[in-house]
Amino acid sequence: MIQHLVIIGVGLIGGSLARALKASGKVERISGIGRNRQHLERARELGVIDTAHTGFEVVAGADLVVLATPVGCMEALLGKLAPHLGPDTVITDAGSVKTTVVDAARAQLGEEKFPRFVPGHPIAGTERSGVEASFAELFEAHRVVLTPAPETATAAVDTARAMWEATGAEVVQMDAASHDRIFAETSHLPHLLAFALVDCLAQLEDRHEIFEFAAGGFRDFTRIASSDPVMWRDICVANALPLGATLERLQAQLARAARAIQSGDGDWLEDSFARAKAARDGLLPADVLDSTE
Amino acid sequence: MIQHLVIIGVGLIGGSLARALKASGKVERISGIGRNRQHLERARELGVIDTAHTGFEVVAGADLVVLATPVGCMEALLGKLAPHLGPDTVITDAGSVKTTVVDAARAQLGEEKFPRFVPGHPIAGTERSGVEASFAELFEAHRVVLTPAPETATAAVDTARAMWEATGAEVVQMDAASHDRIFAETSHLPHLLAFALVDCLAQLEDRHEIFEFAAGGFRDFTRIASSDPVMWRDICVANALPLGATLERLQAQLARAARAIQSGDGDWLEDSFARAKAARDGLLPADVLDSTE
Numbered sequence: 109m110i111q112h113l114v115i116i117g118v119g120l121i122g123g124s125l126a127r128a129l130k131a132s133g134k135v136e137r138i139s140g141i142g143r144n145r146q147h148l149e150r151a152r153e154l155g156v157i158d159t160a161h162t163g164f165e166v167v168a169g170a171d172l173v174v175l176a177t178p179v180g181c182m183e184a185l186l187g188k189l190a191p192h193l194g195p196d197t198v199i200t201d202a203g204s205v206k207t208t209v210v211d212a213a214r215a216q217l218g219e220e221k222f223p224r225f226v227p228g229h230p231i232a233g234t235e236r237s238g239v240e241a242s243f244a245e246l247f248e249a250h251r252v253v254l255t256p257a258p259e260t261a262t263a264a265v266d267t268a269r270a271m272w273e274a275t276g277a278e279v280v281q282m283d284a285a286s287h288d289r290i291f292a293e294t295s296h297l298p299h300l301l302a303f304a305l306v307d308c309l310a311q312l313e314d315r316h317e318i319f320e321f322a323a324g325g326f327r328d329f330t331r332i333a334s335s336d337p338v339m340w341r342d343i344c345v346a347n348a349l350p351l352g353a354t355l356e357r358l359q360a361q362l363a364r365a366a367r368a369i370q371s372g373d374g375d376w377l378e379d380s381f382a383r384a385k386a387a388r389d390g391l392l393p394a395d396v397l398d399s400t401e
Numbered sequence: 402m403i404q405h406l407v408i409i410g411v412g413l414i415g416g417s418l419a420r421a422l423k424a425s426g427k428v429e430r431i432s433g434i435g436r437n438r439q440h441l442e443r444a445r446e447l448g449v450i451d452t453a454h455t456g457f458e459v460v461a462g463a464d465l466v467v468l469a470t471p472v473g474c475m476e477a478l479l480g481k482l483a484p485h486l487g488p489d490t491v492i493t494d495a496g497s498v499k500t501t502v503v504d505a506a507r508a509q510l511g512e513e514k515f516p517r518f519v520p521g522h523p524i525a526g527t528e529r530s531g532v533e534a535s536f537a538e539l540f541e542a543h544r545v546v547l548t549p550a551p552e553t554a555t556a557a558v559d560t561a562r563a564m565w566e567a568t569g570a571e572v573v574q575m576d577a578a579s580h581d582r583i584f585a586e587t588s589h590l591p592h593l594l595a596f597a598l599v600d601c602l603a604q605l606e607d608r609h610e611i612f613e614f615a616a617g618g619f620r621d622f623t624r625i626a627s628s629d630p631v632m633w634r635d636i637c638v639a640n641a642l643p644l645g646a647t648l649e650r651l652q653a654q655l656a657r658a659a660r661a662i663q664s665g666d667g668d669w670l671e672d673s674f675a676r677a678k679a680a681r682d683g684l685l686p687a688d689v690l691d692s693t694e
Binding site: 180231232233235250251253290291293294295297298299300301302303304305306307308309310311312314315316317318319320321322323325326327328329330331332333334335336337338340341342344345348351352354355356357358359361362363365366368369370372374377378380381382383384385386387388389391392393 | 586598599600609616625629635645675681685
């Protein structure tokens with residue numbers, strides 16, 4: 109049982125976490141911290157959080173503090189909350205990039221408090237954002253990756269794990285660098301591509317006609333381009349090295365495809381498309397293929 | 402009422418067209434032509450077609466002939482069926498590229514028969530293929546684009562239009578070059594990107610781990626990479642110029658994004674992502690956003 113949970117950033121992820129924990133009966137009280145007083149009040153009205161705060165004093169009595177903000181403001185927030193942390197408070201986050209968040213936590217929390225920071229990433233979300241889009245079932249049957257550092261206390265990991273399991277999620281562990289590389293490939297790069305494609309098309313003079321003839325395939329392909337621009341800006345900046353590396357490989361692949369198109373090299377195109385189809389049909393887990401998220 | 406319809410290529414599109422027309426009661430008899438006798442027999446067993454043929458003689462008595470094969474074999478097929486065409490038979494196709502198909506039809510059908518060729522493209526499909534995946538409702542509330550040439554007979558256009566309207570589709574007209582440019586942007590390029598991304602990832606040593614952590618966003622983004630490789634090979638080759646042009650713009654956009662990531666230029670990334678989000682949220686027609694295809 110969590111007596112007092114503090115969530116910093118009560119949006120889609122923070123709000124859904126609060127709803128899920130309330131539904132599970134595993135939390136006594138939830139305080140929300142945010143910059144935008146109006147958004148926070150809305151979260152309180154919806155019953156997602158019990159009390160709304162724009163300062164960090166409320167952190168003092170917490171068992172568990174969750175950072176559910178864009179990755180780019182985590183270092184500053186960790187610096188602000190550090191002085192208020194009690195001796196047993198566990199801190200965790202829900203950021204999509206882990207190495208830079210771990211470095212920030214190490215710098216801001218210091219030797220004494222850093223072992224109680226548990227880096228985490230729930231593999232769940234939708235293209236919508238804000239507390240209004242949050243729902244208690246968001247994490248059910250989804251994975252949460254924890255990437256503890258060598259110094260991280262086992263008891264702190266257990267606390268974070270128990271919190272996520274109470275939402276219905278399956279918790280797995282890996283090191284932060286592996287996490288960042290894997291998610292650069294399957295999440296960050298696809299988002300970057302979707303944003304790039306739609307931004308390209310949106311700059312065309314006849315964009316209205318072009319979008320008018322978009323079919324279902326385009327809708328699915330570009331759904332992630334409706335995601336929050338600030339959140340994704342931060343992810344791209346924070347995970348620059350692995351993302352840059354996978355983007356470079358993709359650029360080489362596209363350059364090769366462009367040559368095949370120009371020269372009418374149907375064999376190369378067919379081979380590449382067939383490899384892709386075989387990988388998607390064969391390697392994607394069944395739950396990802398079938399779920400409607 | 403169509404007395405005798407011949408469908409060449411009884412796969413997802415040809416099979417769904419046959420099913421829809423049978424359900425509408427607007428067709429008396431459907432003959433299917435294909436290379437693969439086993440697939441054709443399966444279509445006949447399923448009641449999708451009435452008779453199965455591997456030769457072109459059956460075309461002689463047809464009111465309407467529909468080519469529903471990959472674009473790359475249409476020129477050869479038009480050449481084979483031309484000698485069998487009766488004086489009033491209308492020919493149409495369901496190819497995703499129009500300019501090259503129109504050129505092929507002009508060359509193969511000759512001055513006398515080309516006016517009865519109506520270039521068409523149903524904007525419907527799924528990532529699955531084959532007659533087993535076909536269903537009568539595929540075209541309902543979807544658009545079909547007809548791109549008649551200056552020589553095309555109005556009566557022939559009316560026949561093709563009536564056929565598609567009987568499936569529940571909305572028929573629109575535009576010129577072939579506009580069609581090819583628009584669909585290069587919203588369909589052909591997204592397919593190429595999805596294939597390229599998945600092919601890239603499939604070549605990584607730890608592809609199993611990478612695909613294991615793919616979430617719903619990746620599933621949606623890559624759904625079109627499960628499409629038929631031969632069909633998409635043909636589309637890329639047949640629509641090489643418009644596709645090459647839009648791919649080049651996208652490559653420039655990705656190069657710009659790569660520089661922003663490398664230099665930590667969050668402002669550029671946020672601006673680009675925000676433009677994309679605004680375009681997708683604002684410009685996509687509501688039916689495309691809401692439909693589940």
